[in-house]
Amino acid sequence: MLHADVLGTGPRLVLVHGFTQTRRSWGPAAALLGASHELVLVDAPGHGRSGAVRADLWEGGRMIGEVGGRADYLGYSMGGRFLLHLALDHPELVTRLVLVGATAGIEDLPARMERRKGDSEWAELVLTEGVEAFLDRWLAGPLFRGLSPEAAGREARLENTALGLASSLRLAGTGRQEPLWDRLSGLSMPVLLVVGAADDKFRAVAERMGEAIGDNASQAVIEGAGHAAHLEQPAAFADAVRTFLASASASH
Numbered sequence: 245m246l247h248a249d250v251l252g253t254g255p256r257l258v259l260v261h262g263f264t265q266t267r268r269s270w271g272p273a274a275a276l277l278g279a280s281h282e283l284v285l286v287d288a289p290g291h292g293r294s295g296a297v298r299a300d301l302w303e304g305g306r307m308i309g310e311v312g313g314r315a316d317y318l319g320y321s322m323g324g325r326f327l328l329h330l331a332l333d334h335p336e337l338v339t340r341l342v343l344v345g346a347t348a349g350i351e352d353l354p355a356r357m358e359r360r361k362g363d364s365e366w367a368e369l370v371l372t373e374g375v376e377a378f379l380d381r382w383l384a385g386p387l388f389r390g391l392s393p394e395a396a397g398r399e400a401r402l403e404n405t406a407l408g409l410a411s412s413l414r415l416a417g418t419g420r421q422e423p424l425w426d427r428l429s430g431l432s433m434p435v436l437l438v439v440g441a442a443d444d445k446f447r448a449v450a451e452r453m454g455e456a457i458g459d460n461a462s463q464a465v466i467e468g469a470g471h472a473a474h475l476e477q478p479a480a481f482a483d484a485v486r487t488f489l490a491s492a493s494a495s496h
Contacts (some may be wrong), residue, residue, distance in 0.1 A: 247267075250282065250284050251285065257317075260308060262321035265400045268292075286311055292313055301326055315339065320345060321346060325418070326479075330448055342435075344438040344473060347418065348444070349422060360419025364413070371410050376402065377407065385444075390476050428453060435460060436462055440465065440468075442467060466481055
C-alpha cells in the first residue's frame with residue numbers, strides 16, 4: 245500500500261511527484277492548488293514513506309488508483325508516467341488528467357535499451373554513493389538547471405533511500421516503459437499536457453502526445469520555466485491547472 249497525505253477540502257486532486265522527490269516536493273504549487281481542492285499527496289513506489297514498495301509502471305499506477313479513487317490526477321515526469329498507465333488501465337478512476345513533463349515512452353528499441361542501461365547505471369550509483377551524493381549528480385543534470393536550490397527541495401528528497409531509488413529506476417525508469425503512443429487515442433478523459441517554455445525536448449513530446457490523444461487534449465506552456473515548471477513558476481502553473489480543471493469540468 246502506498247502512503248499519502250490528504251489535505252484540504254473540495255474536489256479531489258491526486259498529485260504524484262517525479263523521481264527522487266516525495267509527497268512534500270510540490271512546493272508553493274500545492275498550497276495554491278489546495279485552496280480549491282482536496283489534495284492527495286502520494287509517495288510513489290520506491291519513494292518517501294513508500295520507499296519499501298516495489299512496483300513497475302502498471303502496478304504502480306494501479307496502486308496509486310487504489311489510494312486516490314475516482315478523482316482528478318496530476319503527475320510530474322515519473323509521476324506522469326505512472327498516471328498515464330493508470331488512465332489507460334483504469335480510466336473509470338481518472339476524471340481529468342494533467343501530465344507535466346511526461347512521455348509515452350521511447351519507441352526506438354536500441355534507444356530504449358540504451359536508456360535502460362543508463363537507468364541501471366544510475367541505480368548502481370545511488371547504491372554505491374548513497375542518496376546525498378547521488379542527488380548532487382542528479383540535480384546537476386540539464387533538466388534541472390533552471391531550479392534554484394530552494395525550489396529543488398533537497399530536504400524532501402533526502403527522505404528517500406538508496407534501495408528505494410534503485411528499485412524505482414530498475415522497475416519504473418523510462419528504459420523500462422513500453423511505448424504507449426499507439427494507445428493514447430484511447431484516453432477518453434480531458435487531458436492537459438504541461439511543459440516549460442524552455443524544455444524543448446518535452447515540448448516536442450507534448451505536442452506529439454496531444455496530436456495522438458485527440459480533441460480531448462490541450463496544452464499549457466509555462467513561460468520562464470524548464471522541465472520542473474511547477475517548481476520554477478508555481479503561480480502560473482497552478483493557474484493553468486485550475487483553469488483546465490474548471491473548463492474541463494464544465495464541458496465534460
